[in-house]
Amino acid sequence: MLAEFSIYPLQAEHMSKDVAKVVETLESAGLHYHLGPMSTAVEGNWEQVMEAIRPVTKWSLYPTTGSSLRSYWMIAKTSLTTWLR
Numbered sequence: 001m002l003a004e005f006s007i008y009p010l011q012a013e014h015m016s017k018d019v020a021k022v023v024e025t026l027e028s029a030g031l032h033y034h035l036g037p038m039s040t041a042v043e044g045n046w047e048q049v050m051e052a053i054r055p056v057t058k059w060s061l062y063p064t065t066g067s068s069l070r071s072y073w074m075i076a077k078t079s080l081t082t083w084l085r
Helices: 016-029 046-061 080-084
Strands: 002-009 032-035 040-043 069-076
Touching: 002 016, 002 046, 016 032, 016 040, 016 046, 040 046, 046 069
Parallel strands: none
Antiparallel strands: 002 040, 002 069, 032 040
């Protein structure tokens, strides 16, 4: 399964701390991911991906940085290798 997501700030200019949190979460989950300029793709089985993106969704709904965020998700039954071609 492949999940691609984007998180957009509505009030802040920089999201480096938020991106670092996402990367840390995905690496600690041991999932294969691709960090792109406008989105991040993560690959794994349904349970692994949902467990990894749960905190990311929580951060986008209740950010600790004081900024308002909007997140978008796409979930597909494909592999990251196929998607990157």
